[in-house]
Amino acid sequence: MRLFLYGLYLAVAFRLIQTTHQILVGSPLPIILLGVFNLLLILYFLHIYPEKFTLSVIIFYGMALCSSLFFWNDTGGWDGSRPYTLIVLVVAIVITSHGVLQVALLAAYGLVMLMLSTVTLPEWTGSRNDNYSVLSLEFDFLVNTLTLILIVWHLKMRFFSYRESVEVANEELSNASETLDAQTRQLHEQQVELNAIRNNLEDIVSVKTREVLEKSDVLKTYAFVNAHHVRGPLARILGLIHLIELEEGSHPQSGTLDKIKQEAEKMDAIIQRINEITS
Numbered sequence: 001m002r003l004f005l006y007g008l009y010l011a012v013a014f015r016l017i018q019t020t021h022q023i024l025v026g027s028p029l030p031i032i033l034l035g036v037f038n039l040l041l042i043l044y045f046l047h048i049y050p051e052k053f054t055l056s057v058i059i060f061y062g063m064a065l066c067s068s069l070f071f072w073n074d075t076g077g078w079d080g081s082r083p084y085t086l087i088v089l090v091v092a093i094v095i096t097s098h099g100v101l102q103v104a105l106l107a108a109y110g111l112v113m114l115m116l117s118t119v120t121l122p123e124w125t126g127s128r129n130d131n132y133s134v135l136s137l138e139f140d141f142l143v144n145t146l147t148l149i150l151i152v153w154h155l156k157m158r159f160f161s162y163r164e165s166v167e168v169a170n171e172e173l174s175n176a177s178e179t180l181d182a183q184t185r186q187l188h189e190q191q192v193e194l195n196a197i198r199n200n201l202e203d204i205v206s207v208k209t210r211e212v213l214e215k216s217d218v219l220k221t222y223a224f225v226n227a228h229h230v231r232g233p234l235a236r237i238l239g240l241i242h243l244i245e246l247e248e249g250s251h252p253q254s255g256t257l258d259k260i261k262q263e264a265e266k267m268d269a270i271i272q273r274i275n276e277i278t279s
Contacts, residue, residue: 001050004057004096006154008046010147011060015039017143022074025136031074038067057097061105064089065112072116081140086113088148095155234271238264 019035041063045056068082068089075082086109093105241261 001053003154003158004053005046005049007092007096007151008042008049008060010150011042011064012039012046014143014147015042018140021136021139021143027074031071034067034070038063054101057101058105061089061093062108065109069112069116075140076137078116080137081144083113084141084144088144088151091148091151095151234264234268238268 015035015038019032019039022032022035042060045060049056065086068086072080072082090106090109093102093109097105238261241264
């Protein structure tokens, strides 16, 4: 689209020069009016660009093709500058359009050039201008050549600009790649550290687990000893105290026996609590 816009500016300059040249060489009035009409159309394309880009491309190149037919005899036919103009337009079509639109435009220009090679245009399209001298022909070639040079120069400058932008983008990508590589190495080092910490934690957990199991075994052993070796004799002592209480005729030291019973019952409650905790 930008190339087409540049081509429109060139077309305005080209049409101004050509219309002025046609006036100077005394071209017929219809030819001059057609040139002015073409200039107005190009200015209109500049007004509607880029909202109606495709339509502008079709009408612009179609208009240029029709104008070539009307100017064909006036500028000398195949011996004049019009074939060169058509070649410049074909180059412009290639670099400003694509897809089906490009194929259709190139096919239309190819058919017209084939027709011009085999068919003589009717008289109403105009005849060779007697005032169109060799100097005029050379001037037309010069204008077309300058147009082509400007197109090539513009493409070259755009290529250089694009290449510079690509180099800047490549440099930024290279810097980003180096940064990512550094971050990747850092992440790898951190991953190694995390793996070492994880392995160390696994060892610590394993050791603590063994310690807990060992303590659990000790507690189970203690609970077993407490339940059988400690509480058993205590239960027998309480049983004996109960038997003494059942004997007829209490002894004078029965108050002491009550205290022994109370302390034994407290010890029995403590042992039962310990059994509940360690079970």
